[in-house]
Amino acid sequence: MVPYVAKYPLQAVVAALLAVALPVAASAQDNGLVLYGAGSLREAMTDVAALFGREHGIAVRTEFGASGRMRERIEAGDKVDVFTSADIGHAAKLVADGKASVMAMFARNDLCLLAPANLVSTGSAAALDALLKDGVRIGVSPAKIDPLGDYTVQLFDVADKVKPGSGSTLRSRAIVIDNPPGTPPPQSGDYYIDALRAGRIDLAIVYCSAKARFTKLDPALVMVAFPPDLTVGPQYGLAVMKAAKPEAMLLALTILSPPGQKILSASGFRPVASPDSQ
Secondary structure, three states: OOOOOOOOOHHHHHHHHHHHHOOOOOOOOOOOEEEEEEHHHHHHHHHHHHHHHHHHOOOEEEEEEOHHHHHHHHHOOOOOOEEEEOOOHHHHHHHHOOOEEEEEEEEEOOEEEEEEHHHOOOOOOHHHHHHOOOOOOEEEOOOOOOHHHHHHHHHHHHHHHHOOOHHHHHHHHEEEOOOOOOOOOOOOOOHHHHHHHOOOOOEEEEEHHHHHHHHHHOOOEEEEEOOHHHOOOOEEEEEEEOOOOOOHHHHHHHHHOHHHHHHHHHOOOEEOOOOOOO
């Protein structure tokens, strides 16, 4: 079995998974499958789970949260079949530690700036200029726990190369917005919007895939993408657990399939293979 296929083209990924999945007859399980996912994947993976249920008659129970915390729950013994992370690292760790049998990259994302319209100008440098305005407080996710926080650290490092000295300025203005287990649900529907409305931050760094959700929650906020010279990734990875039910490979294939990739595209992600022909 190929333990790590994220670097290969989608066709190779599917072939590797098919080698395991095809010998298995997919029969419905009484308790179905369990998928843990990054919070940013809530809408997309919920739709993929529904698609999988319709096609195979197997229910998929989903839970979402910061990728690091979800990985730690798996390591602590939670019974999970498929893990979908907002980065490659958490999925790769499960493979390296022998808890997952195979992994693959299944989507990409981008970072955007979430801010009131009056704080952001127009132009290619708008996002970085807004971050560097005097006194601006920047909402960020916790690094190591949430891949968005790790990508933000990378963004600050890249910004320092584009505009020397800006990295230390950005790091000094960062305010971590965290929602550990047990935190009351956000009043607005999102913790960043709560922090903005409470005056704890002036703007925030978020995933561009969340544009539709933020627009719905607060139309007064705008999202501005960072220019190409400030691009830092995000690459999403899935892992199939070693103790997973055989049908878990079929769920992984559904995520990687053209219909699954189309769902991701509709949810604001950049799929690893274009579903345009579908």
